[in-house]
Amino acid sequence: MSQLLLPGDLIKGNETSDEEISAGPGVYCDPVTQELVATHAGIEVVTETKKGHAVYVNYNSRRYIPAVGDLVVGVITGSFGDSYRVSLSNFSNPVSLSFMAFPNASKKNRPTLKVGDLCYARVCSAYKELEAEIECMDSTKGQDAGFGLLDGGMIVETTLAYARELLFNESYPLLNILGKLVEFEVAIGVNGIVWIKTDEVKTTLACYRAILACQDIPPNQFDKTIKQIFNDTLKSSD
Amino acid sequence: MAKGIEISTSESKFILEALKQKQRLDGRTFDQFRDVDIKLGEAFGDVTVTMGKTKVHCRVSCEIAQPYEDRPFEGLFHITTETTPMAGAQFENGNNTGEEEVLISRMIEKSVRRSGALDVEGLCIVAGSKCWSLRADVHFLDCDGGLIDASCIAVMTALLHFRKPDVTVLGEKITVHPVDEREPVPLGVLHVPVCVTFSYFNPDDTEENIKGEQNSEIAIIDATLKEELLRDGVLTVTLNKNREVVQVSKAGGLPMDALSLIDCCHKAYGIVERITDQIHRTVKEDIASRNQYAHILSSENSRQN
Numbered sequence: 182m183s184q185l186l187l188p189g190d191l192i193k194g195n196e197t198s199d200e201e202i203s204a205g206p207g208v209y210c211d212p213v214t215q216e217l218v219a220t221h222a223g224i225e226v227v228t229e230t231k232k233g234h235a236v237y238v239n240y241n242s243r244r245y246i247p248a249v250g251d252l253v254v255g256v257i258t259g260s261f262g263d264s265y266r267v268s269l270s271n272f273s274n275p276v277s278l279s280f281m282a283f284p285n286a287s288k289k290n291r292p293t294l295k296v297g298d299l300c301y302a303r304v305c306s307a308y309k310e311l312e313a314e315i316e317c318m319d320s321t322k323g324q325d326a327g328f329g330l331l332d333g334g335m336i337v338e339t340t341l342a343y344a345r346e347l348l349f350n351e352s353y354p355l356l357n358i359l360g361k362l363v364e365f366e367v368a369i370g371v372n373g374i375v376w377i378k379t380d381e382v383k384t385t386l387a388c389y390r391a392i393l394a395c396q397d398i399p400p401n402q403f404d405k406t407i408k409q410i411f412n413d414t415l416k417s418s419d
Numbered sequence: 420m421a422k423g424i425e426i427s428t429s430e431s432k433f434i435l436e437a438l439k440q441k442q443r444l445d446g447r448t449f450d451q452f453r454d455v456d457i458k459l460g461e462a463f464g465d466v467t468v469t470m471g472k473t474k475v476h477c478r479v480s481c482e483i484a485q486p487y488e489d490r491p492f493e494g495l496f497h498i499t500t501e502t503t504p505m506a507g508a509q510f511e512n513g514n515n516t517g518e519e520e521v522l523i524s525r526m527i528e529k530s531v532r533r534s535g536a537l538d539v540e541g542l543c544i545v546a547g548s549k550c551w552s553l554r555a556d557v558h559f560l561d562c563d564g565g566l567i568d569a570s571c572i573a574v575m576t577a578l579l580h581f582r583k584p585d586v587t588v589l590g591e592k593i594t595v596h597p598v599d600e601r602e603p604v605p606l607g608v609l610h611v612p613v614c615v616t617f618s619y620f621n622p623d624d625t626e627e628n629i630k631g632e633q634n635s636e637i638a639i640i641d642a643t644l645k646e647e648l649l650r651d652g653v654l655t656v657t658l659n660k661n662r663e664v665v666q667v668s669k670a671g672g673l674p675m676d677a678l679s680l681i682d683c684c685h686k687a688y689g690i691v692e693r694i695t696d697q698i699h700r701t702v703k704e705d706i707a708s709r710n711q712y713a714h715i716l717s718s719e720n721s722r723q724n
Contacts (some may be wrong), residue, residue: 256425256426256427258425268425271423271424271425271508272423272424272508272509295428297426297427297428297431298427298428298429299427299428299429331429332429333429333432333433334429334433335429335430335433336427336429336430376429382433382436382437382440382442383440383442385433386437386442386444389444390444390446413446414442414446417442417446
């Protein structure tokens with residue numbers, strides 16, 4: 182049974198023990214009283230960690246706020262000096278992608294992304310008061326890790342909770358069902374952008390519609406709905 | 420319009436490629452208008468029109484005013500269309516000088532007010548001194564394309580649905596009867612203009628469009644926001660059920676073949692006919708349902724007395 186939290190609700194940690202609690206998204210630590218307060222309405226999630234436990238609120242929204250380590254899909258909107266300006270969601274502050282944050286990058290070896298290109302990247306710095314930064318490589322190993330230009334395909338704008346579910350929940354059936362019907366490439370950004378590409382326009386279109394439709398229905402109906410959408414889409418112009 | 424909406428090259432290429440294969444993102448055909456849902460509020464002249472995700476609300480209200488000196492026999496009629504960020508963050512608050520905003524308000528103005536859809540002479544109470552001043556306030560609640568079409572439907576439905584209080588004139592004295600005292604009177608609507616917007620896409624390059632032999636331009640009806648952002652040209656035709664063209668507007672954009680423009684008008688007529696019927700039906704049903712209750716209420720009242 183999960184607990185619904187509303188903004189302002191106190192989160193009761195394990196007060197008796199002096200275990201450390203890490204506060205995640207949707208949880209605010211009052212600087213004066215040191216109390217944990219929920220800032221968003223959603224489901225409370227408590228997970229065990231090495232040091233103690235972590236608590237966060239699983240809430241749905243559409244506006245993305247960058248956090249370090251997030252995998253995101255962005256659109257290049259400009260290039261300035263030695264970095265690209267990237268938009269992660271419409272009407273939000275742009276983030277920057279340095280020319281050096283690519284695999285094998287050097288002063289001479291510049292990346293070749295153009296304005297309007299889509300790229301898959303990881304947020305590497307996200308301070309509240311500063312412009313967030315993203316990178317197109319795994320900075321721990323300094324090598325290519327599937328990041329970079331997303332060529333062709335189509336993007337689907339989804340809510341953030343749905344995108345997280347698609348990316349992190351391995352038992353979420355959507356991608357498996359799609360995989361049985363068609364071969365595809367997919368990149369999921371937790372900023373609510375899902376990029377999908379198949380060999381043909383029609384199958385991509387069917388995937389696009391399937392992903393959008395499944396946002397509003399429970400997972401046990403996915404199978405039926407997706408098959409229906411594929412049938413309709415592939416038949417439509419014959 | 421829409422500063423701030425970033426569309427990636429992949430997305431625009433995909434949408435155009437899909438159009439070449441006669442596919443649209445939402446699964447409609449090229450000539451398919453979105454289903455129009457018209458909801459009437461409790462007050463007269465309170466209308467909400469929904470087309471897909473697009474949502475427009477219109478409210479008609481009236482007051483007594485003095486007519487203009489050069490038109491002593493005519494009442495006043497104003498339409499305000501103000502876009503706010505509620506419809507989408509691309510609209511600026513209080514900025515009605517943007518290209519999109521001006522286009523919407525001019526189009527509604529041309530289709531409804533200047534086409535004489537409303538009988539303004541019927542708004543006159545005493546020539547030269549007293550008349551009704553009618554206002555139609557259009558509120559854009561949610562924008563997913565097709566704002567012009569939706570607001571035209573909303574304004575016309577609101578005008579058909581609106582009732583103004585009854586007045587009696589005795590010499591210089593005017594009595595406005597409250598609604599519960601005397602049945603309010605409907606407005607004189609002379610015809611019902613309906614706008615249909617076509618969006619044009621050029622699948623080939625500009626040279627092919629200008630010099631090319633065949634016309635391969637793609638025209639779709641009632642574009643969504645994504646399609647509106649990517650289109651190369653736009654045509655809005657306004658027609659009414661009497662098979663008359665009220666106005667045609669194609670302000671620049673992709674050069675179009677004249678015959679295909681005529682073809683568009685024919686296609687639009689089918690839609691206009693259907694929507695006009697829907698508007699009349701909705702208003703009629705609403706009035707009928709009101710009368711049904713009025714009947715029950717009044718008979719009960721008389722028994723108590």
